[in-house]
Structures are given as structure tokens and as C-alpha cells.
Amino acid sequence: MLKVVVGHSEDPESQYAVEEVLDHCRKDLCGLKPQAGILFAAIDFDYSLILDHINQAFPGIDLIGCTTDGEMSSILGFQQDSLALMLFSSDTVKISAGVGLGAKENPTLAAQQAVHQATGSDASPKVCIALPASYISDGSTTSGGEILKGLELALGNHVPILGGTAGDQYRFKSTVQFFRTEVLTNSIPILLFSGDIQVSYGTACGWTPIGQKGIVTRSKGTALYEIDGKPALEFYQRYLGDRPPTAETPLAVYDGQSDLYYMRVPNTYDADSGQINFLGDIPQQSIIQLTDINRDEIVSAAEQSFTTALARYPGTASPEAVLLFSCCCRRWLLGSRAKEEYQLVRNALSSSVPICGFYTYGEFAPLEPEGTTHYHQETFVTLLLGTNSPLEKP
Amino acid sequence: MNESIDDQHRLKELEKTVRILQKKLQRSEVDRTELENASELRESVLKTVIRDLEKSHTILQDRGQALETALSDLKTLQMKLVESEKMSALGIMVAGIAHEINNPVSFIYGNLDCANDYLQSLLGLIQLYQIHYPEPIATIQAEIESIDLDFLKQDSKNLFQSMRVGAERISEIVTSLRTFSRLDESDFKMADIHKGLDSTITILNTRLKPTPVNPEGIKLIRDYGITLPCINCYPGPLNQVFMNILVNAIDALDELVEQGGMPESFVPTICISTELSPLNKVLIRISDNGLGIPDNIKDKLFDPFFTTKPVGQGTGLGLAISYQIVTEKHQGRLWYDSIPGQGTVFSLELPIDQA
Ligand SMILES: Nc1ncnc2c1ncn2[C@@H]1O[C@H](COP(=O)(O)OP(=O)(O)O)[C@@H](O)[C@H]1O
Ligand SMILES: [Mg+2]
Numbered sequence: 124m125l126k127v128v129v130g131h132s133e134d135p136e137s138q139y140a141v142e143e144v145l146d147h148c149r150k151d152l153c154g155l156k157p158q159a160g161i162l163f164a165a166i167d168f169d170y171s172l173i174l175d176h177i178n179q180a181f182p183g184i185d186l187i188g189c190t191t192d193g194e195m196s197s198i199l200g201f202q203q204d205s206l207a208l209m210l211f212s213s214d215t216v217k218i219s220a221g222v223g224l225g226a227k228e229n230p231t232l233a234a235q236q237a238v239h240q241a242t243g244s245d246a247s248p249k250v251c252i253a254l255p256a257s258y259i260s261d262g263s264t265t266s267g268g269e270i271l272k273g274l275e276l277a278l279g280n281h282v283p284i285l286g287g288t289a290g291d292q293y294r295f296k297s298t299v300q301f302f303r304t305e306v307l308t309n310s311i312p313i314l315l316f317s318g319d320i321q322v323s324y325g326t327a328c329g330w331t332p333i334g335q336k337g338i339v340t341r342s343k344g345t346a347l348y349e350i351d352g353k354p355a356l357e358f359y360q361r362y363l364g365d366r367p368p369t370a371e372t373p374l375a376v377y378d379g380q381s382d383l384y385y386m387r388v389p390n391t392y393d394a395d396s397g398q399i400n401f402l403g404d405i406p407q408q409s410i411i412q413l414t415d416i417n418r419d420e421i422v423s424a425a426e427q428s429f430t431t432a433l434a435r436y437p438g439t440a441s442p443e444a445v446l447l448f449s450c451c452c453r454r455w456l457l458g459s460r461a462k463e464e465y466q467l468v469r470n471a472l473s474s475s476v477p478i479c480g481f482y483t484y485g486e487f488a489p490l491e492p493e494g495t496t497h498y499h500q501e502t503f504v505t506l507l508l509g510t511n512s513p514l515e516k517p
Numbered sequence: 518m519n520e521s522i523d524d525q526h527r528l529k530e531l532e533k534t535v536r537i538l539q540k541k542l543q544r545s546e547v548d549r550t551e552l553e554n555a556s557e558l559r560e561s562v563l564k565t566v567i568r569d570l571e572k573s574h575t576i577l578q579d580r581g582q583a584l585e586t587a588l589s590d591l592k593t594l595q596m597k598l599v600e601s602e603k604m605s606a607l608g609i610m611v612a613g614i615a616h617e618i619n620n621p622v623s624f625i626y627g628n629l630d631c632a633n634d635y636l637q638s639l640l641g642l643i644q645l646y647q648i649h650y651p652e653p654i655a656t657i658q659a660e661i662e663s664i665d666l667d668f669l670k671q672d673s674k675n676l677f678q679s680m681r682v683g684a685e686r687i688s689e690i691v692t693s694l695r696t697f698s699r700l701d702e703s704d705f706k707m708a709d710i711h712k713g714l715d716s717t718i719t720i721l722n723t724r725l726k727p728t729p730v731n732p733e734g735i736k737l738i739r740d741y742g743i744t745l746p747c748i749n750c751y752p753g754p755l756n757q758v759f760m761n762i763l764v765n766a767i768d769a770l771d772e773l774v775e776q777g778g779m780p781e782s783f784v785p786t787i788c789i790s791t792e793l794s795p796l797n798k799v800l801i802r803i804s805d806n807g808l809g810i811p812d813n814i815k816d817k818l819f820d821p822f823f824t825t826k827p828v829g830q831g832t833g834l835g836l837a838i839s840y841q842i843v844t845e846k847h848q849g850r851l852w853y854d855s856i857p858g859q860g861t862v863f864s865l866e867l868p869i870d871q872a
Contacts, residue, residue, distance in 0.1 A: 135536045135539075362565040363565075366561060458552065
């Protein structure tokens with residue numbers, strides 16, 4: 124048995140918001156006690172107050188969460204400046220939370236900490252949901268790629284990792300993570316699911332490369348120094364003139380010689396050296412290209428991600444919860460059409476299935492059903508959860 | 518009491534709505550400025566992409582141009598190959614024939630005098646018989662009359678004379694053939710242009726002779742400049758140029774005569790003139806009063822494979838190869854002037870010595 128409920132409030136006042144969210148949840152829980160939850164909060168809330176309220180309502184709950192660039196749920200659909208909570212109650216699925224600190228300085232260690240704490244005695248998790256920090260308080264960023272490597276190292280390659288890095292409403296200054304009653308920065312909160320849990324996922328993007336291709340002649344991690352033997356900034360300046368590279372102008376990075384590509388979003392740059400720092404790592408020698416967007420294609424990528432996940436969902440039973448991780452740039456570029464992403468998923472599902480998700484600064488998901496996890500940007504990730512013995516069946 | 522709870526609830530709802538709306542307003546202000554910036558950014562990207570496309574368009578155009586040049590270069594190369602193959606085959610054949618004919622002709626020519634001597638001696642002997650035996654027997658008298666001895670004596674002189682002339686003509690032709698093919702002289706060397714022209718004319722002689730269609734034949738005028746010096750050149754290839762131009766002139770005249778309708782007084786004529794130009798260059802003009810060249814083909818004339826002649830007769834290579842020989846091999850110039858219906862002049866300007 125797995126019972127999943129959601130609560131969602133767009134009240135900007137923390138107190139009212141958390142009360143409304145808890146009201147929604149309690150109503151649907153029908154007296155069941157949730158053992159774990161995921162909280163997505165807009166940037167302006169009083170987080171401690173909110174965490175305290177949740178803990179008072181459900182003492183000892185294994186809660187993780189993060190600030191976002193937008194929230195969505197089956198209650199209010201797509202929202203900004205809102206508070207969304209998903210709670211899990213089950214006697215057959217084991218869910219436990221863990222957190223690692225110092226994600227930027229030592230991502231491997233922090234990941235190990237988180238996994239270690241969450242695993243406890245149970246050594247066979249089936250899926251990991253991670254909501255690590257992106258921007259930390261001094262304005263620098265963690266490396267999503269390094270965090271992912273750390274998690275994979277601690278979990279083993281066979282455990283799919285899904286989720287996204289925390290956001291701060293497109294301000295790119297500082298993000299906050301939640302772990303039980305703690306408000307953290309520079310951390311990696313995770314949830315591990317084991318026992319009778321069914322999982323599937325799908326990813327899609329929708330960006331199209333444009334302009335001339337270049338070859339990365341010098342890079343290290345997320346720092347891109349040279350394209351075609353010239354400072355990376357020059358490549359951008361050809362297109363942008365004096366304007367700095369921003370999240371609206373991501374690079375398509377081609378996977379080897381194939382025409383498949385993943386996205387990398389520029390973050391900061393150094394005008395003197397021409398170096399650009401990205402939100403994900405860019406391997407040396409890869410072929411890159413600037414990208415252009417078409418809003419129709421971005422929106423339909425959301426649907427594609429969902430239908431892929433649904434098609435891969437194991438067994439004959441239906442999924443019992445949907446988690447969505449969509450990139451902040453998608454939200455930003457879709458503007459007034461951002462709500463369509465959620466709407467497409469909603470329309471494709473029976474109305475009783477709870478949905479919760481957020482707009483991230485970088486997504487985690489494997490590309491293939493059994494494949495290893497990748498760190499993505501500009502991507503829409505669908506995660507479907509369920510059990511072999513859904514609640515509806517006797 | 519009930520009503521006030523209701524009012525309170527409604528007030529709370531209203532307050533919440535106000536809070537939400539305020540937040541949304543704030544948010545949309547921020548969004549608006551960001552959107553403005555973003556649209557500027559996209560515009561800039563697109564402009565550059567368009568510029569790039571334009572650039573690659575011109576690059577493509579240039580590349581197209583380069584391909585066209587490469588194609589025409591290829592054509593020229595192919596032409597040179599075809600032509601040099603043909604010419605060297607022709608040259609070898611001509612030289613071979615010349616050599617083969619040369620021996621038997623020298624047997625004939627070299628023995629003519631000797632044969633004449635023998636005949637004169639025999640005739641002298643007969644005369645001696647006639648003096649010492651003035652009354653021959655009837656059989657001999659009958660034979661003398663039957664062979665018409667007096668005429669034979671008289672005519673044998675002419676006979677040998679014309680045989681000598683014929684043999685001389687043959688060796689002249691053989692020499693011309695060798696001069697023309699100049700297999701041995703494909704090197705750069707001093708040569709007499711007039712000799713080259715003459716040997717070419719010798720080879721083309723039959724094409725100047727009267728034919729049923731052209732009972733007058735083609736009149737050839739040689740207007741050679743007497744002071745013309747020898748020039749440093751490739752004699753073989755240069756003769757090929759003369760040949761190509763002369764053949765075209767003859768073709769043009771033949772065609773005109775075949776068409777008919779020319780006045781009685783018309784004489785198909787080719788004139789070859791040579792002179793030393795004021796710039797100390799050799800100028801050779803080959804003119805004809807044939808069909809002339811229509812304006813619409815003027816800029817194609819020197820293109821490889823351009824011909825107006827029926828398949829099998831024209832290859833379209835003559836002028837192209839000539840142009841190449843004159844301009845590239847000799848640093849000279851080749852051009853023509855033509856008035857349709859009146860005739861054509863091909864002019865060749867060659868440096869005496871190309872440094
Ligand atoms: N003297 C001329 N009078 C008229 N047309 C000429 C003359 N010389 C050349 N042409 C034209 O130029 C064309 C090309 O000449 P050429 O390159 O020698 O090729 P071809 O003789 O095989 O046709 C001829 O087909 C003819 O139309
Ligand atoms: Mg010709």
C-alpha cells in the first residue's frame with residue numbers, strides 16, 4: 124500500500140500558506156501517518172516557520188525539499204511564489220531521508236554522507252530523489268555533475284537518481300535546501316525508496332541548435348576556456364555583441380560524433396580571460412553550438428517526457444504519484460505558456476493521481492530505462508512512482 | 518453571530534487575494550524587464566545567424582565560381598590531352614611517311630640522270646648505226662617507223678625533264694611534311710616563320726585546288742615581310758597553329774562557295790601577311806573573304822569543344838589549342854576581327870625572343 128497526497132498554497136504569507144498546504148494533505152490522508160515528504164518552496168517564505176509547522180503536524184517526518192524557480196501540483200497546477208508539499212505513506216515501501224553538507228567543497232563526501240544517512244541498515248534502494256544546492260550563499264555554484272558522480276559512487280550505478288538542483292526564482296544568488304526541520308545551504312538532501320516500489324522515468328528537451336558549430340579546445344569541469352582555440356567569450360560575442368552570455372543562450376553539447384546533444388547553461392564569465400562558467404561540465408573536444416528555441420517544441424517535449432515515462436512504467440498497475448522536474452529556463456522561456464507543461468501531463472493522466480514538481484537549476488535522470496544517470500539542463504524530467512499493489516485494488 | 522463569522526471568512530479570503538495579487542504584480546514587473554532583455558538577446562543571436570548565413574551564402578557562391586573555373590580548367594586539360602595525343606600520333610605518322618617516301622624518291626631522283634645518260638648513249642649508238650648503215654634492212658626500217666624514232670629522241674628529253682620535276686616536287690613535299698611535324702624540333706629554338714607557313718601550305722595544297730563545286734580553287738596570296746627575322750619559338754606547335762587557322766579559313770570559304778549566290782567576279786582568297794611590328798614583334802595575319810563570324814558566337818570561339826561544324830568534321834579544338842599555344846607557350850597574342858558576310862582576319866603576334 125502506498126498513499127501519496129499533495130498540498131499547495133499560493134498565499135505569500137508563510138503562516139497561512141503552510142496551514143493551507145497541511146489542510147489539503149490531512150484531508151486526503153484520511154488519518155494515515157506519512158513517513159516522508161518533499162517540499163518545494165518559493166524564495167520569499169519563512170522556511171523555519173514552515174518546517175516547524177509540518178513537523179508539528181507530522182512529528183519526525185523524513186522531509187526533504189528545496190527552494191525553486193516555480194512549483195506545480197495537481198491542486199493548483201503551475202504556480203510561482205507558492206508552497207507545494209507531497210507526502211508519502213506506506214507500509215510496504217520504505218522511504219528514508221539523508222543529507223550531506225559542503226556540497227561545493229567536497230561533493231563526493233557530501234553525497235556519501237547523504238546516502239549513508241538515508242540507507243541505514245537497508246542496503247537495497249530502488250530509486251533516489253535528490254534536491255541538492257546549486258547557488259550557495261556567496262553566489263558561487265556547486266557542480267551538479269560532481270554531486271551526481273558522488274551519489275553514484277555511494278549508491279552504485281544501478282540505482283537511478285532523479286530530481287533537480289534547488290532554484291532561487293531566477294535570481295542566481297543563493298538557494299536553500301530542507302532536511303527534516305533544518306534550513307540548509309550548500310547541502311545535498313536525498314530520499315531513498317526501497318521495498319515494494321515501482322519506478323519509471325522519461326526525459327525530453329526541445330531546444331534546437333543554431334549557428335556555427337565550434338570545438339571545445341580547452342575546458343575543465345564546468346569552466347569553458349576556449350572554443351576553436353579562442354576565448355570562449357568570443358564565440359558568444361559573435362552572436363551577442365557586448366551582452367554577456369545568459370541562461371537564455373545555452374549551448375548544445377554533442378554526444379561524441381552523433382547528432383544527439385545535451386544542454387549546458389552559462390552562469391558566470393570573466394571578461395578579461397574570456398572564460399565562461401557553466402552550470403554543468405563541458406568535456407574538452409566536444410562539439411558545441413548555440414541554440415534557439417521554439418516554444419511549441421519546448422512544450423511538446425514535456426508531453427514527450429511524460430509519455431516516455433508512462434510507456435516504460437513496469438507491470439500492469441497504474442502509477443500512483445508523479446514527480447516533475449523541469450528546468451527554470453524552460454519556465455522562463457515559455458513565459459505565459461509555462462503552465463502548459465503541467466497541463467499536458469495532467470491531461471494525459473487519470474485525475475486521481477497526485478502530481479508535484481518544481482522548476483530546477485539542473486535535472487538528474489537517466490536517458491535510458493536501465494542507463495546511468497545524467498546531469499541535464501533545459502530538460503523536462505518525469506518520474507512515475509507506484510507499487511505492485513495499488514491502493515484501489517483490494 | 519453567524520453572519521459575522523461569514524464576513525470574517527470572506528474578509529480573510531479577500532486579504533489573501535490581495536496578498537497574492539500584490540505578489541503577482543511584483544513578479545510581473547521583474548519578469549517584464551527580464552523579458553525585454555531576453556528579447557534583445559535573441560534578436561542579437563538571430564541577427565548574427567543571419568549574417569553567418571549570408572556569409573556562407575557568398576562562400577558558397579565563391580565555391581561555385583571556383584568549381585566552374587575548375588571545370589573549365591579540366592576541359593582545357595582534357596583538350597590538351599586529346600590534342601597532344603592526336604598531334605603526336607599525327608606527327609609520328611607524318612614523319613614516318615616522310616621517311617619511308619624519302620628513300621624510294623632518292624632512288625628515283627638519284628638514278629634519273631644515270632638513266633638519261635644510258636638512254637642518250639643508246640640513242641647515240643643508234644645514230645652511229647644509221648650513219649654507217651644508211652640502208653637498213655626492211656624489218657629494221659619498219660621498226661624505226663613504228664616506234665617513231667625521231668619523236669622518241671626528241672620527247673625523251675622532255676620526259677626526263679618532267680620526271681625530274683616530279684621527283685623534286687615529291688622531295689619538296691617530304692621536306693614540308695618533316696618541317697611541319699618537326700618531331701625533332703619540339704624544343705624552343707630559332708626558326709623561320711616563313712618556312713613554317715610554307716610547309717603548312719604545302720600540306721594543305723590539295724584543299725586549295727579547284728573542285729567541281731569550286732572550279733576556281735582558292736587563291737592564296739603570300740605577302741611576306743622581307744625583313745622578318747627568325748624568332749625563338751616552338752616550331753612544331755606553331756605550325757599546328759598556322760594549320761588550324763588556315764583550315765578554318767578554307768572551311769569558311771568552302772562553305773560560302775557551297776552556299777552559292779556569289780557574284781561571278783568573286784574569287785575565294787586567303788591572304789597571309791607577315792611583318793615586323795613597331796613594337797619589334799612578329800605579326801602574322803591570315804585573312805579570308807569567307808562567311809565571317811556571327812556576333813553571337815564571338816566570345817565562345819576560343820572555348821574548347823566549341824564548333825559550328827557538323828559532327829565528324831569539327832572538333833572545336835583548333836582555336837582553343839591554338840590560343841593556348843600562342844599565349845602560354847609563346848607569350849604572344851591571338852585574336853581576330855570579322856565582318857559577317859565579308860570575311861575574317863586572324864592575327865598572331867609573337868615576340869621575337871621571349872626573355
Ligand atoms: N575563318 C573563320 N571564318 C568563320 N568561322 C570561323 C573561322 N575560324 C573559326 N571559325 C568558327 O570557329 C569555330 C571554332 O573553330 P575551331 O576551334 O577551329 O573548331 P572547329 O574548326 O573544329 O569547328 C568554328 O566551328 C567556326 O564556327
Ligand atoms: Mg578548326
